[in-house]
Amino acid sequence: xxRAGGEAVLLDYRSGSLDGxxxxxxxxxxxxxxxxxxxxxxxxxxxxxxxxxxxxxGGAVLGICNGFQILCEAHLLPGALMHNAGQRFAxxxxxxxxxxxxxxxxxxxxxxxxxRIPQAHGEGRYEATPEVxxxxxxxxxxxxxxxxxxxxxxxxxxxxxxxxxxxICNPEGNVVGFMPHPERLAxxxxxxxxxxxxxxxxxxxxxxVPA
Amino acid sequence: xxxxxxxxxxxxxxxxxxxxxxxxxxxxxxxFAGVEQVRIGKAIEMEVEAADRDKAMAEVRRMCEQLLxxxxxxxxxxxxxx
Numbered sequence: 001x002x003r004a005g006g007e008a009v010l011l012d013y014r015s016g017s018l019d020g021x022x023x024x025x026x027x028x029x030x031x032x033x034x035x036x037x038x039x040x041x042x043x044x045x046x047x048x049x050x051x052x053x054x055x056x057x058g059g060a061v062l063g064i065c066n067g068f069q070i071l072c073e074a075h076l077l078p079g080a081l082m083h084n085a086g087q088r089f090a091x092x093x094x095x096x097x098x099x100x101x102x103x104x105x106x107x108x109x110x111x112x113x114x115x116r117i118p119q120a121h122g123e124g125r126y127e128a129t130p131e132v133x134x135x136x137x138x139x140x141x142x143x144x145x146x147x148x149x150x151x152x153x154x155x156x157x158x159x160x161x162x163x164x165x166x167x168i169c170n171p172e173g174n175v176v177g178f179m180p181h182p183e184r185l186a187x188x189x190x191x192x193x194x195x196x197x198x199x200x201x202x203x204x205x206x207x208x209v210p211a
Numbered sequence: 212x213x214x215x216x217x218x219x220x221x222x223x224x225x226x227x228x229x230x231x232x233x234x235x236x237x238x239x240x241x242x243f244a245g246v247e248q249v250r251i252g253k254a255i256e257m258e259v260e261a262a263d264r265d266k267a268m269a270e271v272r273r274m275c276e277q278l279l280x281x282x283x284x285x286x287x288x289x290x291x292x293x
Contacts, residue, residue, distance in 0.1 A: 085229055
């Protein structure tokens with residue numbers, strides 16, 4: 001976030017407020033050891049009250065990997081993440097298509113643009129009721145989708161997510177969650193800085209640049 | 212009164228259960244041929260203090276709805292004994 005031009009602070013999970021932050025990012029990890037279900041306990045962290053208020057007021061909230069799982073458990077986003085089909089922890093690059101560019105973090109992409117970034121998770125298979133899935137498609141709430149690129153050397157949708165869903169947002173696009181890790185491919189020294197565009201997009205959005 | 216509570220949380224039948232699949236294949240490899248529909252869930256046991264059995268049951272159901280089970284992906288079953 002700092003390399004994208006923002007000021008980043010670590011917010012303790014016990015905080016009662018967001019300390020004036022314009023955006024909240026719930027990062028990846030293994031909160032509470034993924035005990036019971038990934039994110040099931042972290043969703044009750046004291047700071048979640050302030051995050052919920054921020055989201056309801058239109059504030060930017062981004063959940064990456066475990067962060068996405070927490071947002072789903074907290075019902076800030078619909079659906080749930082289950083064990084990967086094939087029972088393998090999938091740590092590999094994935095091909096993704098940007099489905100929606102009017103969100104807090106995808107405005108630096110073209111609609112339909114295909115990118116490749118890494119992911120690393122054991123419980124990343126997106127599932128939801130048929131009604132929710134219908135709503136996601138109908139209302140354009142799918143932000144990232146796994147895409148099969150002809151001739152690609154990476155497996156398509158390695159966790160078996162329904163409808164190839166890798167990330168979704170709320171109707172306003174201010175709450176976004178996805179499983180892949182753009183922050184792990186945000187430096188040309190690692191071969192590509194494509195992931196940085198999620199964060200420069202977020203900074204632009206916070207600076208008031210129209211999407 | 213103290214009640215012993217047994218909660219079972221299982222993946223909803225309509226959803227893929229990769230753990231169940233893995234165990235299913237393992238059982239077949241071990242020669243248990245007539246096995247189908249293996250599903251892996253969780254057993255949660257606790258002791259709950261409540262005025263009566265119905266209140267204990269209601270409290271545990273609330274625990275399941277709030278934390279112990281994810282209603283999108285899981286079903287839960289509760290047994291309360293004295």
